[in-house]
Amino acid sequence: MAGSKAAARGAMGVTIALLIALVFTGMARAEPFPLSPGMPVQAPMDHAALLEDPAGDIDPATVLKGMLDGEFQPLDGKSTSVGITRSAWWVRFEAVNPGRDPVEWVINFPFPLTDYVDLYHQRGDGSVDHVAMGDRLPYDSRPLPGEGFAAPLTTGPGETSTVYVRLHHEYGDGIDVYFQVSSPKAYSTKQHAIWMVLGLFAGGAMLLFLYNVVIFAVVRERVYFWYLAYFAATQLAFAAASGFGNRFLWPDRPGLGEFAAPLFSALAFMLVVQFSRTFLETRRLTPRFDRVLRVVMAYFALPPILFLAGEGALAAQTVMTGGLALTMLPVYGAILWWRGETSARIFTLAWAVWFVSVALLIGRFVGLAPTNDLTLRIAWMGLLGEAVLFALALADRIRLLQRQKVAAEQQARLALERSEAELKSQVAARTRELQDTNDTLSDLNRQKDRFFSIIAHDLMGPFSVLIGMSDLLKRRISTLPRETIAEYGGDISTAAQNLHKLLENLLSWARLQQGAMSYDPQPYSLNSSVADVTELFAPVARQKGIDLTAETPPELNLRADRKMIETALRNLVSNALKFSRSGDRVRITVAQSDTETRIAVTDTGIGMNAKTMAALFSLDQKLSVAGTEGETGTGLGLRLSHELVERHGGRIEVESEPGAGSTFTIVLPS
Structure with missing residues (x-):
């Protein structure tokens, strides 16, 4: 009797435990989705649950036996997109047919980019149908045509169908477990509409x-x-x-x-x-x-x-x-x-x-x-x-x-009209320009003729000395005293040097006008250059009794064309000596700042008036004035110096007073 009671109590305990398990299992699982013959397309996410398989190695048989049902998480209210993943994902869905007739229905996973979609339909009698789908398989292998992966299912009267679907990418990608269920007719109608839209x-x-x-x-x-x-x-x-x-x-x-x-x-x-x-x-x-x-x-x-x-x-x-x-x-x-x-x-x-x-x-x-x-x-x-x-x-x-x-096009038409209106005035203006150009050329031609006249006139002096003295020596050299011959020889030498200097300036000026004189600015010592010019004219200064000095700061350098600047400086010093008297001074000074270099040649000679200063660098004026001891010249040296300095982007400044001397300053950018 006691054994019977103990057995009864044990059986009752097992029964209570099973009831409790069933209650909690029912609470964990979603209610089965009710099927109907003509149901529309709908997404029963609140009747589905989801399981992640991180390694992708869960045996389908284990899932189908229900051994992992407790690990499925309800999808109700959750996102169906699991993002970009390498995991396999299992969807569990239960559907019940409450009617008396079998219900044919379709389950569709519309997301078209999934490698493998394996569907397992577990019937009420325990049999299982397996449908393999996915975009890794040929399209014709799909049970139903569509943009996604759909399978037709049948659930008997009063029967509950359990559907397990495994979704997986071989190399990982985006997965969405969203699915829809419907009657075959509703599915076909919707797919037809989708393909029409596509x-x-x-x-x-x-x-x-x-x-x-x-x-x-x-x-x-x-x-x-x-x-x-x-x-x-x-x-x-x-x-x-x-x-x-x-x-x-x-x-x-x-x-x-x-x-x-x-x-x-x-x-x-x-x-x-x-x-x-x-x-x-x-x-x-x-x-x-x-x-x-x-x-x-x-x-x-x-x-x-x-x-x-x-x-x-x-x-x-x-x-x-x-x-x-x-x-x-x-x-x-x-x-x-x-x-x-x-x-x-x-x-x-x-x-x-x-x-x-x-x-x-x-x-x-x-x-x-x-x-x-x-x-x-x-x-x-x-x-x-x-x-x-x-x-x-x-x-x-x-x-x-x-x-x-x-x-x-409108602007072009307006421009054309303006051009036509301005054409006559432009022609008239061009005519005036041509006339002005012609007048300018005539003036230049007159200046050229005047310049050639000056050159010819000033060349006559040295040539007359050379011809006269050499002819005199030729006829009377045997009767002339030695001192007289030396004096005549000195006159010939001086005339030849003046002629050489005149021709050298003339050649340099001509080459500069033709662009044949090369311009090659290089850094050089200005102290050395001034010293060379001073040494060159020292004999002339001594001969005339003029004090020639140079004052330059130490280590003074200049970037310029040395030949051009020395030529300009020689002409200015020669000019200063020419118009200075015995006892006068000629001084060369150099000053340099951050912006410019100034080379000044100052003399205490005869000076000049304002009219002469205004025409110093003009070819249209005859400036050949005899020096203090009758030295001749063309005035070309000053013009040449002016153009050589301008070639460097500089200028020559002139200050002078009659009887008080002159200062010619070469100003060059540093």
Whole structure:
């Protein structure tokens, strides 16, 4: 009796424990979803639970036995996007048929970019149906046509179906466990509508593409080429992201479809940056920003490389990060718009559309935005919207160019009218200019004749001495005393030296006028140059009884053409000696500052009046005045010195008073 009571108490304890377990299990599990024959498309996320398999090695048999049911977490109120991941994810969903007839229904995972989708349908009798899907398999292997992965299921009357779905990427990528259930008819109707919309998008895009091809053939602008390249890449990215490519473009090449999404997305981003560079003329307007955009373009070469290297998750993250970097383009476009660049307005709006779509896409990935029919397709809708607005921006650009062309033509007509009105006055002005030029040439010709007359006159003196003295010596050398012969020889030597000096100045001046005199400024010692000139004229000064001195600071250097400056200085010293008397002084002084160098030749000779000073450097005046001891000259030395100094960007300053002497100062920039 006691044993029977103990057994009864043990059985009761087991029963209570089972009841408690059932109660808590029921609380942890979501209620089964009620099926009905004509149910519409709906997303029963509050009836589903989720399990992460980080290593991707959970045995499906373990899951199907219910051994891990307690680890599934309810999806009610949670985001269905798990982001970019390498894990495998299991979805558990229970559906009950409360009716008396079997219910045929469809479960659909609309996110088209998933490598492997394995569905296990566990019936009430314990049997299991396995359906293998995913974009790594040929499209024809899918149980039902569609953009995502759908399978038809049947649940008997009063039966509960448990569906386990495993979603996984071989190399990691974005996964969204969002799914929908519906009747077969509702599924077919919705898919038909989706493909109609996709077809309209594709057809409209093709028409837009061909339209812009025609425009490009007409206008031949480089910006249209980059737009067409970007648009083509966008359409291929759209085909890969929407499932359109898996069904129509590469149905039997799932590997191509797997690679198409990162390749064409990165290519589209790269080309849209190049299009923006060309459209906004960043290379010309903002070179620094243009260099940043080129770096961004190079960055978008990474995702395909990473994908081929087996780093699918990193490739997806790279594309997303690069997409965020492109937000600088709408900001830049808005700045240009604000600055008055009207061509940037539609460009900025296009990028604003893209920005909103990318924000919603990223929001869905990180759980800030729900997964639904809109957010699943917002990315390619944004790309297409952006492409359409870019086409409008190009059309607006052409309209602006046409306006500019019309304005330019109007300005050209006005300019032509002004030209016609001004032509007569210009002809008259040109006639006056020609007359003035002719008068100037006549004056120059008269100056030339006057100058040649001066030269010829002043050459006669030395030649007369040479001819007269040499003829006298020839006839009477045998009868003349030795002292007289020496005196005549000295006169001949002096005349020859004067003639040589005159001809040397004349040759230098002629070479300077013809541009044949080389100009070679080099640093040199000005002290040495002044000393050479002083030493050269020391005998002449002694002969006339003139005190010739030079005062120069130590270590004085000058950058100039030494030959030219020494020639100018020699002429000034020669001129000072020529017009100084016995007992007078000739002093050479040099001063140098940060801005200029001044070389002054000061004498206490006979000086000159204001009229003579005003005509010192003019070819139209005869300035050949005999020196204090009858020395002759052409006045060419002063003119030559003036031009040599001007060749250095300098000038000659003159100060003089009759009877008090003169100061000639060479002023050169330091």
